[in-house]
Amino acid sequence: MKLIECPRDAMQGLTDFIPTATKIDYLNALLRVGFDTLDFGSFVSPKAIPQLRDTAEVLAGLDLSATQTKLLAIVANLRGAETAASYPEIKYLGFPLSVSETFQRRNTNQSTPEALADVAAMHELCERNGKVLVVYLSMGFGNPYGDAWSPEIVTDFTQQLAAMGVRVVALSDTVGASTAATITPLFSALIPAFPGIEFGAHLHTTPSTWHEKVAAAYQAGCRRFDGALGGYGGCPMAADELTGNMATENLLDFAAQAGVELGLNLEALGEASALNHAIFR
Known part of the structure; x- marks a missing residue:
């Protein structure tokens, strides 16, 4: 079970700018914990996401x-x-490719064909530079815009990514629309159908529904999970009221219940959690 810690997702929607030195201290604490991957920042327009203008x-x-x-x-x-x-x-370079045309335009100001063309170019760029492209299938479990969604549509997107050679695809909830009834069949169908792709779950959730969502993905074979300490964050391009990220604490509880040894530095986790509380509360 891989844990991808996402402080970038947690911070990006905050109005008050977090000082660069504070971000550095927090991320360095997270690096000491031992997560598989740290989603630490973004190289996007500072007008779109002013909080992350200091990523470099x-x-x-x-x-x-x-x-x-x-x-x-x-x-x-x-x-x-x-x-x-x-x-x-x-x-890793992560790109949000939306199953919803409306959200693709809101999030990256592109049509779906334009976004797919960018994915192909990004994958080639990553291959040349020794990087790995992670494609997040945003609105992967449905959308609030009335755009068409079905498991077949998600499968078609995945097929196009597989044809390009993309090796990591994270099904992304974005607005908390997923349920066990949608999570289970998607992962159960996609994981065996595309053995060359590592599938991840980037789930947004309410406190009462996190366990059923993680369990559905895990039981369907997913072993890559995104989370954020405290469950903070959400996509500011999706809606005015954000649905929080999957809390890393809940993922840790699930792993313990499932008997999965993650090998994390718990002392460092405590230090990171203290900094998290200072930043977000």
Whole structure:
């Protein structure tokens, strides 16, 4: 079971700017915990996401000397991908490809065909630079816009990604629309159908529904989960009222119940949690 910690997702919708030094301290604490991957920042327009306008400065302050955690940066277009790919410290580039045309335009100002063309170019860019592209299938469990959604549509998107050679695809809830009844059949169908792809679950949730969502994905074969300490965050491009990220604490509880040993540094986790409370409360 891989845990991807997503402080970028937690921070991006906050109105008050978090000082760069505070971000660096928090991310360095998270790096000491031992998560598989840290979704630490994004190379997008500072007008779109002003909170993360200092991602390059934050990256320069990270201590990667004693961690196995890999860095992931979100990008919204090919120019951002080229910037992210220029940093040797970054392993993964993440791009939100939406199953909903409406949300694709809201999130990256692109049509679906334009976004797919960018994905192909980003994948080639990553291959040339020793990076790995992670495609987040946003609105992967439905959308609030009335755009067409079905398991077959999600499968068609995945087929196109597989044809490009994309190796990591995270089904993303975005607005908390998923239920066990939608999560289970999607992962159960996709995982055996595309053995060359590692599937992840980026689930947004309410406190009362987290367990059934994680259990549905895990029992269907998913082993890659995104979370954020405290369950903070949500996509500011999706709605005015944000549905929080899957709380990392809940993922840790689930792993313990399932008998999965994650090998995390619990002392460092406590330090990171204290910093989290100071930032978000």
